[in-house]
Amino acid sequence: MKHLFIFRHPTSAIRTKRAQVAIEFMVIVGAVIFFTSLLLLAIQGSNQAKTYQHQNIQLKEIALTIQNEINLASKSSDGYSRQFEIPQTSGNQEYEAIIDLGVIYVKTTNNKHSLTLPIAETIGNINKTQNNIKKINGQIYLNQ
DSSP: OOOOOOOHHHHHHHHHHHHHHHHHHHHHHHHHHHHHHHHHHHHHHHHHHHHHHHHHHHHHHHHHHHHHHHHHHSSTTTTTTEEEEEOOSSSSEEEEEEEEEEEHHHHHHHHSSSSEOOOOOOOEESEEEEEEEEETTTEEEOOO
């Protein structure tokens, strides 16, 4: 009977084990990077949604401030006069406020956010920052 013995060199077993450990380490590191990336993307998506919602709220507050001031003037008696302020920006966005045909239209300059609210008929335009509103002979004047 012939027996064939194959002897492996002891260093080849060590090399194989080291290679396996290196591959396992790379797989674990890759999985950690993958799941960390997923977590960061989820957080970013949540922050974008909150920022969008916050921008809508700020724009709505500006529009409601203007609407409330005009409504207050329309319900007041002749001779009513008042100053009020609105912010120059809505959060970190520039915006426009336009009064036309019994509505106030407020929108960001990038057109991502807008709001239209009904108001009493008003003569004049809205200014960012300081505004003067008056009621003379039943007519509301804004910055006139």
